[in-house]
Amino acid sequence: MVLQQILFIIFGTIALGAAVAAVVLRGAFHSALALGGSCLGVAGLLVSLGAPIIAGVQTLVFIGGIAALIRFGPSSLREMTRPDQLGHNRWWWAGVVVAVALCGAIVWMLFSSSFDPAPDPAFIPSGSIAALGIALVSVEGFVLPLVVVVLLLGAALAGAARLVRRQ
Amino acid sequence: MTVAPLTWYLALAAGLFCVGLYAVLARRNAVTILMGIVLMLNGVLVNLVAFWRYVETATASGQAFALFVVFITAAQVLVGLALAVALWRSRGTAVVDELESLKE
Numbered sequence: 001m002v003l004q005q006i007l008f009i010i011f012g013t014i015a016l017g018a019a020v021a022a023v024v025l026r027g028a029f030h031s032a033l034a035l036g037g038s039c040l041g042v043a044g045l046l047v048s049l050g051a052p053i054i055a056g057v058q059t060l061v062f063i064g065g066i067a068a069l070i071r072f073g074p075s076s077l078r079e080m081t082r083p084d085q086l087g088h089n090r091w092w093w094a095g096v097v098v099a100v101a102l103c104g105a106i107v108w109m110l111f112s113s114s115f116d117p118a119p120d121p122a123f124i125p126s127g128s129i130a131a132l133g134i135a136l137v138s139v140e141g142f143v144l145p146l147v148v149v150v151l152l153l154g155a156a157l158a159g160a161a162r163l164v165r166r167q
Numbered sequence: 168m169t170v171a172p173l174t175w176y177l178a179l180a181a182g183l184f185c186v187g188l189y190a191v192l193a194r195r196n197a198v199t200i201l202m203g204i205v206l207m208l209n210g211v212l213v214n215l216v217a218f219w220r221y222v223e224t225a226t227a228s229g230q231a232f233a234l235f236v237v238f239i240t241a242a243q244v245l246v247g248l249a250l251a252v253a254l255w256r257s258r259g260t261a262v263v264d265e266l267e268s269l270k271e
Contacts, residue, residue: 095192
């Protein structure tokens with residue numbers, strides 16, 4: 001077993017185990033902690049795939065932003081997640097059936113197909129960072145989507161601030 | 168060189184997506200439902216980067232799409248949490264089952 005396979009097993013177990021814990025645990029604080037752990041596991045997987053920039057951005061946004069906002073955000077957020085507001089609805093078993101069936105179908109399709117490409121052996125992670133930087137600012141690349149996403153984030157921030165403002 | 172096969176990453180991404188889907192379908196609280204959506208988009212992220220690494224490393228498209236997914240998730244969670252806080256203030260509940268005014 002090579003290093004990448006060992007890394008996959010370690011980070012994959014963290015990501016999936018913490019995701020299950022985030023969904024099953026009742027307390028909002030423990031759920032937020034587990035969500036942060038799952039995001040860390042996913043970040044480790046992204047680094048092992050050679051995408052450290054995406055892992056860094058994901059860690060900053062999800063762990064630094066969302067998990068901290070849920071735990072240390074405005075007092076109304078803490079009130080919203082008190083025990084009587086949490087729990088599962090009465091159709092939780094249907095959720096289990098749908099999730100397990102969908103996951104089983106996808107995994108069965110994956111392992112019964114012959115699609116199994118090999119990664120490029122000449123790949124250099126630092127070269128991919130430079131390529132991403134150039135693609136994000138070039139007209140032929142993704143500069144227009146980047147501007148649209150920045151506008152979307154600005155609009156979302158302004159809209160969220162307007163929504164939570166006390167009358 | 169033997170590396171982890173692409174199917175391992177795709178199966179893990181499917182697992183993350185389905186755990187998040189369960190949270191969206193079965194949890195009552197708006198904040199925990201948003202956590203489920205974040206888990207689903209984490210699965211999408213793993214999928215995009217794995218396909219980029221194994222199929223299309225020559226261009227930066229996979230990484231760029233993954234970056235946009237992270238940004239759009241942030242915007243969606245921001246607005247979702249703000250909506251949940253606004254609903255809490257006007258209705259005094261964060262349980263989505265109790266928000267039935269559109270049915271009336």
